[in-house]
Amino acid sequence: MKLTNKLKKVCIAIVLVAYLPLNAAAWGQTGHRIVGQVADYYLTVKARKAVKDILGAESMAMASNWPDFIKSDTYYNYLSSWHYVNIPGGLDQKGVFQFLDNDNQGNVYNKIPEMIAILKNKQSTADQKKMAMRLLIHFVGDLHEPMHTARKEDLGGNKVYVSWFGQKTNLHHVWDESLIEYQQLSYTEYAAAINHPTKAQFNKWSHDSLKESVYESYLACNKIYDMTKADDKLSYRYNFDFVDTLNEALLKGGIRLAQIINGIYA
Numbered sequence: 001m002k003l004t005n006k007l008k009k010v011c012i013a014i015v016l017v018a019y020l021p022l023n024a025a026a027w028g029q030t031g032h033r034i035v036g037q038v039a040d041y042y043l044t045v046k047a048r049k050a051v052k053d054i055l056g057a058e059s060m061a062m063a064s065n066w067p068d069f070i071k072s073d074t075y076y077n078y079l080s081s082w083h084y085v086n087i088p089g090g091l092d093q094k095g096v097f098q099f100l101d102n103d104n105q106g107n108v109y110n111k112i113p114e115m116i117a118i119l120k121n122k123q124s125t126a127d128q129k130k131m132a133m134r135l136l137i138h139f140v141g142d143l144h145e146p147m148h149t150a151r152k153e154d155l156g157g158n159k160v161y162v163s164w165f166g167q168k169t170n171l172h173h174v175w176d177e178s179l180i181e182y183q184q185l186s187y188t189e190y191a192a193a194i195n196h197p198t199k200a201q202f203n204k205w206s207h208d209s210l211k212e213s214v215y216e217s218y219l220a221c222n223k224i225y226d227m228t229k230a231d232d233k234l235s236y237r238y239n240f241d242f243v244d245t246l247n248e249a250l251l252k253g254g255i256r257l258a259q260i261i262n263g264i265y266a
C-alpha cells in the first residue's frame with residue numbers, strides 16, 4: 001500500500017515536471033508577434049515589398065515565432081545560443097561593449113549582422129533569405145527581452161524561482177510571457193496600444209547601434225535583478241512597477257527592427 005502511494009507520488013511529480021517551462025528562452029509567441037507587428041508599421045514601401053517577396057503570405061508577426069517552433073527539431077540545436085547573450089553583472093557601458101567584442105560564442109548580438117549579410121547578398125537563395133529574415137525578426141525581438149542579456153550563473157533568470165499570482169515559475173519566464181499575457185491583449189491590439197513613441201524616442205531608437213541596444217536591455221535587466229529576488233511573490237505590484245519597461249522594450253524592438261530592414265533595402 002505504501003509503495004503504491006509512493007509510486008503515485010512519483011508519477012504525479014513526473015507529470016508536473018513535464019509541464020514546467022524548462023526551456024523558456026524567448027519572448028513568448030505574443031511578445032515576438034508584437035515586435036514583428038510594430039516593425040511592420042514602420043517599413044518603407046521598398047522594404048515592405050522585399051519582405052513580402054521573401055516571406056510570401058507569412059506576416060512579420062507570424063514569421064517571428066518560427067525560430068522557437070524549430071527548437072523541437074534537434075537539427076537546429078546549433079541555433080540555441082543565438083537567442084540570448086549572457087553578460088556578467090556590474091559592468092559599465094564600456095565593459096559591456098568590450099564583453100560583446102570578445103564573446104566568441106554565437107549569440108543574439110553577433111548573429112544579427114550575419115542575418116543582415118545573408119539578406120544583402122545577391123547570391124543567397126530564396127530559402128536562405130527566408131530563414132535569415134525569420135531569424136532576424138526573432139533575434140531583434142529577443143535582444144529587447146531584458147532577461148536575454150542576463151547572467152550566466154542563473155541561466156538568464158531561469159534559476160531565479162519566484163511565483164506569479166501564486167503559480168511557481170521563474171524570473172526568465174515572467175519576462176518572456178507572464179507579464180505580457182497579464183495585459184490580456186492580442187498581439188495586434190497590443191502593438192496598436194503601445195505604438196506612441198515620442199519624436200525624441202523615435203529618433204534615438206532609430207539611430208542607436210546594436211551595441212547600444214544591447215546595453216539598454218542590460219540596464220533594464222540589472223534593474224530587474226535589483227528589484228526581484230528568489231522566492232518573491234509577484235503579482236499586481238510587479239506589473240505596476242514594470243509594465244512601462246516592458247512596453248518600451250517591445251516598442252523599441254519593433255522600431256529598431258524596421259530600421260534594420262529598411263536599411264537593408266534602402
Ligand SMILES: [Zn+2]
Nearest residue numbers: 025026083142
Ligand atoms: Zn528566442
